[in-house]
Amino acid sequence: MHVLITGAAGFLGQRLTRTLLERGEVNGKVLTRLTLIDQVAPVPPSDDTVRLDCRxxxxxxxGALDSLLGERPEAIYHLAAVVSAAAEADLDLGMTVNFDATRSLLEGCRAAGLAETRLIMASSVAVYGGELPDTLDDMTALTPQSSYGTQKAMCELLINDYSRRGLVDGCVLRLPTIVVRPGKPNAAASSFASSILREPLNGEAAVCPVPTDLDLFVMSPGRVIDALLHAATLPGEALAPYRSVMLPGLTVSVAAMLEVLREVGGEEALARVSHEPDPRIEAIVASWPARFETRRAERLGFAGDRDFHEIVRTFIAEQTAS
Amino acid sequence: MHVLITGAAGFLGQRLTRTLLERGEVNGKVLTRLTLIDQVAPVPPSDDTVRLDCRxxxxxxxGALDSLLGERPEAIYHLAAVVSAAAEADLDLGMTVNFDATRSLLEGCRAAGLAETRLIMASSVAVYGGELPDTLDDMTALTPQSSYGTQKAMCELLINDYSRRGLVDGCVLRLPTIVVRPGKPNAAASSFASSILREPLNGEAAVCPVPTDLDLFVMSPGRVIDALLHAATLPGEALAPYRSVMLPGLTVSVAAMLEVLREVGGEEALARVSHEPDPRIEAIVASWPARFETRRAERLGFAGDRDFHEIVRTFIAEQTAS
Incomplete structure (x- = not known):
């Protein structure tokens, strides 16, 4: 099994790489080859069982990907993207990276005849926005209120059409906000959602730019990786007629997240979070819905986190182990 | 008021041109200039009150449109498109005409600073498809099962994002199947819906390629033109946060349409319709839903036809008058 990952140097790409190598198989087939690409060459993980190609x-x-696609990868994880706040700040950059590159990838698959290749794209809760019902599901209209959400929604349509035409075997996972991400803050509008836990737990200060009664729809990094791996195992017929799936996140308010921080890290951890409203961040994040009916995802075998305590405890355990 | 129409040589474009010249105004402003463009130069209508430019x-x-956009039209009707069956037969052609040209138009508006220009695009019931609820509304997900529907849905997203960013003042009308179209059959999968009335009423034979229990969602040409004109009068705030509107069509079965044909044209007219199933046409048309809750459109002032008899009677009257 040859797996190709775009955006492989990113947080999800690195973790997906590590987990793929640990498991050594995808959908019952032995992992024999892993092609990792990103703007900067991904650091090759130490592994001597798999042919690794980091570019x-x-x-x-x-056409950048055409020669790689000619080597017929059997699964492609398309994780490369410009994040939400950056896509909002620069429309052209967002369109080029988030939309045009995905279209090129699809055209490359078509040209290489990769009808059987499972193409998995990470989409986002940001495809939703505007005047929404209280609880959403996979049949709620995508009326995004950000350029990032718009670009992802366009990619979803294109992947579905190319799959329907039998040009590729696509699957789109709409990711909840990933919490707690390790590492540093980034340009995503949702970056604070990890910062307000990660930094205080590590003895550092963090800023909360949104009102604490704001609800988020979240999933831990571990469950997201599980979902990415599970997406490689589903037959196309199970996903048709529309191959976009909202993953089963948890609905949690910022206040409830901070309460778990207090319980786990104590008052001194909570005191490291200062509240500085940022209307630009709030406008984007508040446009993302936080309540979903995800029975379809569960029927397809995707699983979420049990509760927010578990998410934070797992984060601490992983940080200690690494 | 300077109005630009793409696809102006098409059926809707010609009729919109004629109606605009008859009314002589758009949204209370005197029509002073009309720019008509199409693949072949539209035939200039005889009119000496308006500056006409047919190209x-x-x-x-x-960049084809850039110099025209530099002349700052105040309303743009973007009607140019490759129809459904043609876009299904040729993915590249559909993507280029239906999607890329719309994106170029938006980029042209952005470059020319046409933030105040009302851009009206004709979209279609074909943006819907797959496993749908019995009755749809503007919050039903777009899960198209045709490349035409996919391309139109992508354009809708882009027009909404450019409007949200204040780069243009967009409005998307999702048109029901237009019945009865005058003239000749075309490559649209829905072409039969007009043929099975128009041809028999004119003493000619017609073929019905779908089962008669199939429901369609239809609107007369006159009501569609009224809607296009009304779309130029709505303030952007009334359309926000999402500027796509399904027009209030009529739900009617093919059998009911044929019954009206019999009532109006007699048994001999009905006998001119032969039934030859075409699975390719049926697959596309049957994927389009036929029941919509269109209160939003009605609240915005869009009006539909009273009943199917009226649609057919109006067609006959217009044909006699022309």
Whole structure:
């Protein structure tokens, strides 16, 4: 089994790589080859059982991926993207990276005849927005209120059409906000959702830019990786007629997240969070819905986190182990 | 008021041109200039009150529209498109004409600073498809099962994002199947819906390629033109946060349409319709839903036809008058 990952140097890409190598198989087939690409070459993980190919590549260059696709990867994880706040700040950059590169990837699959290749794209809760019902499901209209959400929604449509036409075997996972991400803050509008836990637990200060009564729809990194791996195992017929799935996140308010921080890290941890409203961040994040009926995802075998305590405890355990 | 129409040589474009010239105003402003473009130069209507500019233009050529947009039209009707069956037969053609040309138009508006220009795009019931609820509304997910529907849905997202960013003042009308279209059959999968009335009423034979129990969601040409004109009068705030509107069509079965044909044209008219199933046509048309809750459109002032008899009687009266 040859797996290709775009955006492999990113947080999800690195963790997916590590987990793939640990498991050594995908959908019952032995993992024999892993191609990792990103703007900067991904650091090769130490592994001598798999043929590893780490490349720096600008996937926005038309045809950039064509020669790799000619080697017929059997699963492609398309994780490369410009995050929400950056796509909002620069429309052209977002369109080029988030939309045009995905279209090029699909065209490359079509040209290489990769009808049987499972193409898995990470989409986002940001495809939703505007005047929404209290609880959403996979049949709620995508009326995004950000350019990032717009670009992801366009990619979803295209992946579905190319799959329907039998040009590729696509699957789109709409990811909840991932909490708690390890590492540093990034340009995503949702970056604070990890910062307000990670930094205080590590003895550092963090800023909460949104009102604490704001609800988020969240999933832990571990459950997201599980979902990405599970997506490689589902037959196309199970996903048809529409191959976009909202993953089963947890609905949790910022206040409830901070309460778990207090319980786990104590008052001194909670005191490290200062509240500085940022209307630009709030406008984006508040447009994302937080309540979903995800029975379809569960029927397809995707699983979420049990509760927010578990998410935070797992984060601490993973940080200690690494 | 300067109005630009793409696809102006098409059926809707010609009728919109004629109606605009008859009314002489748009949204209370005197119509002073009309720019009509299409692949072949639209035939200039005889009118000496308005500055007319009829041009043959390939709008898929990047920047093709830029100099025209530099003249700052105040309303743009973007009607140019490759129809459903043609877009299904040729993915590249559909993507280029239906999607890329719309994106170029938006980019042209952005470059020319046309933030106040009302851009009206004709979309379609074909943006819906797959496993749908019995009755749809504007919050039902777009899960198209045709490349035409996919391309239109992508354009809708882009027009909404450019409008949200204040780069243009967009409005998307999702048109029901237009019945009865005058003239000749075309490559649209829905072409039969007009043929099975128009041809028999004119003493000619017609083929019905779908089962008669199939429901369609239809609107007369006159009501569609009224809607296009009304779309130029709505303030952007009334359309926000999402500027796509399904027009209030009529739900009617093919059998009910044929019954009206019999009542109006007699048994001899009905006998001119032969039934030859075409699975390719049926697959596309049957994927389009036929029941909509369109209160939002009605609240915005869009009006539909009273009943199918009225649609057929109006067609006959217009044909006699022309």
């Amino acid at each position: 720096a590549m600008d996937i926005t260059r038309p | 043959a233009m390939d709008i898929t050529r990047p």
